[in-house]
Amino acid sequence: MIGRGKTGNTKFMKQMNREGILHQLRQEPRLSRAELAAKTKLSRPCVSALVEEMIGEGLIREVGTGESKGGRKPILLEYNVQAYAVVGAVFEGSELEMAVADMKGELIAQVHTRLNRPVDGESALHALEATLARLLETSGIARDRVIGIGVGLPGITQRLSGTVSYAPSTGWMDLPVGKEIEERLHLPVVLDNDVNMMTQGEFFGGAGSGVSSLVYMYVGTGIGAGIIIDKQLYRGSREASGEIGYMRIGDSPGRRKDEFGVFEKNFSVAGIHGKAKALGLHVDPEASTLKQLIKLAEEGHPQADVLLNEVYHGWASGIANTVSVLDPEMLVLSGEMVHLNEAGLDRIRELLFDWVPVVPEIRLAELRERAGLLGAVHSVLEAHSSAAMGAGI
Incomplete structure (x- = not known):
């Protein structure tokens, strides 16, 4: 069996440990270093070293002190949801709604673009590029802080392959639209049917909650x-x-x-x-x-x-x-x-x-038009979390 080698294994384990700490802080905000060590089953020196590294990167921040259990009051930590951002975009006819959100899924800024009719695939892709640039400028968020974009499109979409197999409104038929969007925007893309994204948005934060x-x-x-x-x-x-x-x-x-x-x-x-x-x-x-x-x-x-x-x-x-x-x-x-x-x-x-x-x-x-945006943002966060847990990043 071919192994990774010592250096590869060390780097992989470090990434796994970092993600384990971040996962705990996403699930339960405001934990001390000692509590993180207990929950992740990592040594306290290991947790302290990784926490200091991630504080320097802006992924984690200190947020005051907790209750003392006999010694010094512990310093509490939380995941910095503003460290990175995600973008959601939804097409409906000749309208494009786009928003940027933090890592908790809270919308930070939103813009709207009206496309010239008739809409075709090329004009839709151009609108995505231009609207993303406008959104990032409006929100003040740098592109390198964006981890991905969720795009809701009318028609039948294959999410895993990024293919739109049937979309009469844009003329996309069995085309690798996801790959084209990734190449144009230089961002990872999660593609889905627009109504599926609206459904998830309304389910998680609207009329369908509960x-x-x-x-x-x-x-x-x-x-x-x-x-x-x-x-x-x-x-x-x-x-x-x-x-x-x-x-x-x-x-x-x-x-x-x-x-x-x-x-x-x-x-x-x-x-x-x-x-x-x-x-x-x-x-x-x-x-x-x-x-x-x-x-x-x-x-x-x-x-x-x-x-x-x-x-x-x-x-x-x-x-x-x-x-x-x-x-x-x-x-x-x-x-x-x-x-x-x-x-x-x-x-x-x-x-x-x-x-x-x-x-x-x-x-x-x-939620009206916000439903699709929330669903698109959620799809990126879900994909990112799954990929991180699977690959240890």
């Missing part, structure tokens, strides 16, 4: 769902779970392989806007179509009322198909659906009670 299973339904340029089962994101055998935009709901004309699904063609933001236009209703494509339809209906426009009922029926059909299979504890409605008023929510609930045996708790998303 439940063990939920479905997060998003209506925007397309329609998608994120699925949490037993507190774990469910991706499916080929990471295509939640692609509910391909349900056969609404008018079903012929469809090419690279087009949107039937459900989203009919009841996404673009689909609803097209229906409004066909009925002669004047709606601004830059504002919420649903809010405008609700206002027109309240003003007595019968066509707006008819279309609203069609939309509620279409959305409820997608929800019924999803919850009847998964039976989630909670359903979180997001994207265009956050503009539902009480009457709209009541109508969707009425339809569901008529159609399915068990209706979950239904809530509107709380």
